[in-house]
Amino acid sequence: xxxxxxxxxKVLGRATWARLAxxxxxxxxxxxxxxxxxxxxxxxxxxxxxxxxxxxxxxWNWENFVRAWESAPFGRYLLNSLLVSSVTTLLxxxxxxxxxxxFSRLRFPGQHALFLLALGTLMIPSDVLLIPNxxxxxSFGLVxxxxxxxxxxxxxxxxxxxxxxxxxxxxxxxxxxAHIDGATPSQFLFRILxxxxxxxxxxxxxxxxxxxxxxxxxxFIATSRDEYRTVQVGLAQFNNLEGATNIPEILAATLxxxxxxxxxxxxxxxxxxxxxxxxxxxx
Numbered sequence: 001x002x003x004x005x006x007x008x009x010k011v012l013g014r015a016t017w018a019r020l021a022x023x024x025x026x027x028x029x030x031x032x033x034x035x036x037x038x039x040x041x042x043x044x045x046x047x048x049x050x051x052x053x054x055x056x057x058x059x060w061n062w063e064n065f066v067r068a069w070e071s072a073p074f075g076r077y078l079l080n081s082l083l084v085s086s087v088t089t090l091l092x093x094x095x096x097x098x099x100x101x102x103f104s105r106l107r108f109p110g111q112h113a114l115f116l117l118a119l120g121t122l123m124i125p126s127d128v129l130l131i132p133n134x135x136x137x138x139s140f141g142l143v144x145x146x147x148x149x150x151x152x153x154x155x156x157x158x159x160x161x162x163x164x165x166x167x168x169x170x171x172x173x174x175x176x177x178a179h180i181d182g183a184t185p186s187q188f189l190f191r192i193l194x195x196x197x198x199x200x201x202x203x204x205x206x207x208x209x210x211x212x213x214x215x216x217x218x219x220f221i222a223t224s225r226d227e228y229r230t231v232q233v234g235l236a237q238f239n240n241l242e243g244a245t246n247i248p249e250i251l252a253a254t255l256x257x258x259x260x261x262x263x264x265x266x267x268x269x270x271x272x273x274x275x276x277x278x279x280x281x282x283x
Contacts (some may be wrong), residue, residue: 039258043251050247064252068238071249073226074256077234084149084219084230085212091150092208093201096159101189103160104167105175115164121157127217134221148222149230153212159204166200167193206264213261231257 042050044060068074102108103115133152134143142148170193178188194201216232223229229237235257238250 036262039251040255043248043255045248047246047248061248064246064248065256067246068249068253068256072234072238072253074231074234074253076226077229077231078256078260080146080228081213081230081232084146085209087146088150088153088212089205089208091154092156092159093205095155096163096204097189097194097201099155099160100163100167101185101193104164105188105193106185115160118157118160122161130218130221133218137222144223144225144228146228149215149219149228152218156204156208159208162204163197163200166197170196209264210261 038055041055041057043064044062045053045057046061049057099118103111129152137143137148137152142151174192174196175188178192183191213230214232215230216236219230219233220236223233226234235253238253
């Protein structure tokens with residue numbers, strides 16, 4: 001089998017195999033992009049032409065977005081999601097960086113056991129924590145508040161692992177030079193270690209922001225008033241509104257919710273690549 005594969009490789013040549021790989025990658029990308037393209041184009045169609053008309057609408061119906069925006073307080077939902085996602089991201093990066101610094105650069109009794117315990121929490125399904133988290137925030141009187149959406153997710157075991165791997169790859173000479181200059185451990189962390197590992201910090205920030213933005217079950221459980229609802233809960237409620245049977249309007253509302261996520265991900269692609277290379281997560 002190996003000789004046959006080597007023979008085919010020699011016959012076709014490296015350039016041909018590269019073109020075949022590029023063509024396969026392009027085809028898979030088109031397959032995954034097809035639903036998104038249909039969503040974007042369908043949001044500009046009418047109900048009568050959504051399934052029977054051409055793929056590209058003959059007339060762009062912007063009224064779908066206006067009616068979808070006015071049917072529910074999406075402005076409030078977007079503001080809530082932006083606030084919750086931003087604060088959650090900031091807290092996760094801060095707590096993950098400090099914990100990763102302790103596990104990678106400090107030495108204390110039970111260090112490895114605590115790190116393994118933190119990693120073990122990754123095996124706990126998130127659904128199992130819904131009831132304990134709800135009972136906890138209710139006991140503190142945090143139901144129907146922004147803190148209920150932020151505090152349970154202010155720390156991340158995955159973030160600790162990701163940044164620990166990145167911190168371990170940072171040259172020891174930088175820490176030695178900082179100690180010679182009289183820098184404290186906190187100064188070394190915030191002034192040297194975090195800036196040097198900016199790609200990993202950026203990747204963690206984007207992943208955390210997207211996860212918080214896309215959260216549905218917990219915001220639905222922890223809040224019951226519109227002033228604290230997020231976009232995902234608002235979209236689910238919009239789909240259940242009486243009279244919300246116009247599919248293009250639903251697609252328009254979905255596009256409003258998805259557009260910020262797509263923009264953030266498009267701008268952050270290079271950070272994922274650099275983070276994978278620097279943190280040892282590459283396959």
